[in-house]
Amino acid sequence: MAFDPVALDVPTFSDDELADLNREFEGLPASKVIQWAVDCFAPYLCMTASMTDAVLIDLAVKVDPAIEVVFIDTGYHFPETLQTVEDVRRRYGLNMRIMTVAHHAEELWEVDPENCCSAVKVGQLDRALAGKAAWMSGLRRVEAAGRESAPIVVRDLRGLVKVNPIATWTDDDVAGYIADHDVPQNPLVQQGYLSIGCEPCTKPVKPGDDPRSGRWAGRDRTECGLHV
Ligand code: SF4
Numbered sequence: 258m259a260f261d262p263v264a265l266d267v268p269t270f271s272d273d274e275l276a277d278l279n280r281e282f283e284g285l286p287a288s289k290v291i292q293w294a295v296d297c298f299a300p301y302l303c304m305t306a307s308m309t310d311a312v313l314i315d316l317a318v319k320v321d322p323a324i325e326v327v328f329i330d331t332g333y334h335f336p337e338t339l340q341t342v343e344d345v346r347r348r349y350g351l352n353m354r355i356m357t358v359a360h361h362a363e364e365l366w367e368v369d370p371e372n373c374c375s376a377v378k379v380g381q382l383d384r385a386l387a388g389k390a391a392w393m394s395g396l397r398r399v400e401a402a403g404r405e406s407a408p409i410v411v412r413d414l415r416g417l418v419k420v421n422p423i424a425t426w427t428d429d430d431v432a433g434y435i436a437d438h439d440v441p442q443n444p445l446v447q448q449g450y451l452s453i454g455c456e457p458c459t460k461p462v463k464p465g466d467d468p469r470s471g472r473w474a475g476r477d478r479t480e481c482g483l484h485v
Pocket of ligand 1: 373
């Protein structure tokens with residue numbers, strides 16, 4: 258179903274209003290931003306999870322325990338990531354929606370990663386967002402050079418409202434929250450995988466390196482297209 262705020266009976270925001278909100282949200286804690294998103298858009302709201310850690314999930318379920326959490330199972334994930342999905346689902350009793358992909362040619366990621374990401378990841382996200390008015394992700398500005406000006410709230414290419422409640426968080430903020438709240442984390446992080454995607458396209462990084470430099474390492478690619 259295409260996004261229609263009138264049919265969904267949710268508030269509408271012009272681009273200027275979203276820009277004003279974005280400025281306001283710069284000074285607010287993530288939980289307040291999540292509360293705004295839930296108040297405006299639930300139940301036509303979901304959040305995506307990469308399962309590097311469960312920080313955004315921990316924050317979100319404290320605001321709305323029923324929030325829909327979307328995980329895109331590309332068929333190429335590390336076993337540790339799939340175990341983290343199960344651990345997190347059990348820990349929080351999540352309303353989880355796992356988007357699975359029909360069997361695809363194994364070599365697609367190797368010969369044509371753009372189309373692989375597009376077909377496997379972006380296509381599944383499009384499916385997950387059908388009928389939604391807004392979505393949230395754990396995207397942060399310090400994760401990569403191309404993310405340094407990521408907004409906290411913005412309109413995405415589908416016309417949906419995209420919310421990044423922890424966009425301003427540093428790595429220390431994340432580590433501190435994980436320690437303070439005993440938040441589950443993918444065990445691969447301790448092995449140097451600071452940004453975790455599909456196994457064939459993710460490598461560990463050295464201390465101090467761009468966390469996302471291990472994604473599609475050696476290829477002319479830094480994003481899968483989910484956050485365009
Ligand atoms: S990250 Fe690699 S395996 Fe995963 S969808 Fe993209 S190209 Fe395919």
